[in-house]
Amino acid sequence: MTEKRALLLVGSPRGIEKSTSGRLGGHLLDTLKARGFGTEQVHVHAAVRSPDALESALAAAAAADLVILSLPLYVDSFPAPVIAFLENVAERRTGAGRAGLFLLIQCGFPESEQNATALAIAERFAAEVGWRWLGGLALGGVETYGGSAHEVLEQIGKALAEGKPAPDLAAKKAMPAWLYRAGGNIMWRRMAKQNGVAGKLRARPYED
Ligand SMILES: Cc1cc2nc3c(=O)[nH]c(=O)nc-3n(C[C@H](O)[C@H](O)[C@H](O)COP(=O)(O)O)c2cc1C
Structure with a gap:
């Protein structure tokens, strides 16, 4: 029997090692490796930067039985390099009739609902x-x-x-949204202080 292949496409500018997308995607890829899949990881931002890297990423997608696209939500959609890569896939119909697509997406706002549009985009793609x-x-x-x-x-x-679709899991709140926002505000204030702009968090430099 030929080995099934799983490809992880990481769509965060922070890369495979440092991003949440890379780490979560890596865990999912490990579960497939443990079940006998051949696995490969591609950082999409690096892949779209050169024609050679793009060709090799497209070849990996063409050979994959399963593609895991793991990315952060950017403005209710995908980061631009991911869109550029998917446009190449669409133009060539890479992996048509062969690949399955699973989307792993996470965002900075408290609610997972924020990702609904991006999920619909992936399904449509x-x-x-x-x-x-x-x-x-x-x-x-x-x-x-x-x-x-x-x-x-x-x-x-x-x-x-x-070979089954992922189970439909219901989200549960792990903490109240106000507590998350309060934590976020502490983080922003700390970063502003570190960067010497503590008094300027509400600045509107382009207003005039
Ligand atoms: C340019 C940009 C746009 C973003 N847009 C959204 C958004 O529309 N909604 C949201 O909830 N989070 C948004 N975020 C937050 C990221 O989705 C969030 O920080 C994510 O966890 C980063 O994951 P990563 O470590 O894999 O890059 C945005 C972040 C950046 C930098």
């Missing part, structure tokens, strides 16, 4: 290029899915390895 839509996991700042991230990704990895 899969339909347009002939990839099988396997669902997505959308994470907000204060929500969990009834277990640790590792447990949830293990559950999803098991379904994906069996």
